[in-house]
Amino acid sequence: MVFGHTCDALLSPAARATPLALAYWQARGLTAPLFMIISGWAVTLSMCRARARGTEVVGARLARVGLLLAFGYLLRLPGWDVQALLSGDLPIWEHLLAFDALHVIAVGLLGAVVVLSLVRGRVAQGLTFLLLAALAVAMGLRSLSPLPTTLPALAFSQALGGTSTFPTFPWVAYFFLGATIPLIAGDVRVRVAAGLAAVLVYLAASAWWSGFAHMPPAHPVLVSFRTGAVLLALAACEVIPARVAARLSPLARSSLGVYVIHVPLVYGWYSLEGLAQRVGPRLPFHQTALVALAVLAFSFAAERALKRAGAGATAAARAWRARFALRADALG
Numbered sequence: 001m002v003f004g005h006t007c008d009a010l011l012s013p014a015a016r017a018t019p020l021a022l023a024y025w026q027a028r029g030l031t032a033p034l035f036m037i038i039s040g041w042a043v044t045l046s047m048c049r050a051r052a053r054g055t056e057v058v059g060a061r062l063a064r065v066g067l068l069l070a071f072g073y074l075l076r077l078p079g080w081d082v083q084a085l086l087s088g089d090l091p092i093w094e095h096l097l098a099f100d101a102l103h104v105i106a107v108g109l110l111g112a113v114v115v116l117s118l119v120r121g122r123v124a125q126g127l128t129f130l131l132l133a134a135l136a137v138a139m140g141l142r143s144l145s146p147l148p149t150t151l152p153a154l155a156f157s158q159a160l161g162g163t164s165t166f167p168t169f170p171w172v173a174y175f176f177l178g179a180t181i182p183l184i185a186g187d188v189r190v191r192v193a194a195g196l197a198a199v200l201v202y203l204a205a206s207a208w209w210s211g212f213a214h215m216p217p218a219h220p221v222l223v224s225f226r227t228g229a230v231l232l233a234l235a236a237c238e239v240i241p242a243r244v245a246a247r248l249s250p251l252a253r254s255s256l257g258v259y260v261i262h263v264p265l266v267y268g269w270y271s272l273e274g275l276a277q278r279v280g281p282r283l284p285f286h287q288t289a290l291v292a293l294a295v296l297a298f299s300f301a302a303e304r305a306l307k308r309a310g311a312g313a314t315a316a317a318r319a320w321r322a323r324f325a326l327r328a329d330a331l332g
Helices: 002-010 019-049 055-075 079-086 090-097 101-118 122-140 151-160 168-184 188-206 209-214 220-239 242-253 255-267 285-331
Strands: none
Touching: 002 019, 002 255, 002 285, 019 101, 019 168, 019 220, 055 101, 055 255, 079 090, 090 151, 101 122, 101 168, 101 255, 122 168, 151 168, 168 220, 242 255, 255 285
């Protein structure tokens, strides 16, 4: 995703027309589905391993939902015209309220919490997720009406579709599809069957490749193709040695922080300019790739530094509270 955003901001028109860039641009359509599917997979896996049950699950995850939504809206804050935002200017609010990837993951997480806390049994939970995914695809195919003129209705419209880059429907379908993986992958034979099914889906949908450019994001064939391709990529990751995967795990655990930090670096934030404004679309492919690696490295390092600073501040606050409590006991 970092690489794709950097290419989007910095590749020159000539570089975009090269065979390498054209091939990458086709493959880039899998980035967001991969992000959503892995998010759903990770959420379900962690919740199934957790000891919390029922309403305890809801309480433990609502803060995460709020954090994702807060980051999502913070990244879209239109600092270039705060006065228009405060005066209720609809185009500015349309930009602020549009849904991106973090919003969709927040909605998917909330749905996963409800399903895993209320539905009993892995089979029933998996079928529920599959049903929700099918409903999300079906809702994504509906025709969109003009955007409303009141802010509450505009917010609801942007969540469902509107001018959002990643509206809830159909993108949350990928999250729910990913959420089914830990529920069906407990047996090796099931994993093999799922892998074969993914291959069949991929091969069947590949025949439609030439028409993908004209398909809406919610087209069932496109959703099937992307899901099959992502499952194949994830299956290929099984050959990575565990020791190599362990070295990569810190980066994986920092994915939210890396995402939140790299977006302002590339596109700018509030009234601050990013690479898209400072450099612009004028670099060749190889230079853009190097910049993308630098953005990833900086975002990862910044995330780790902020996390260490936060942990240090939390430890200091706890120590201060403990000393205060001891002094209060002594005075008492």
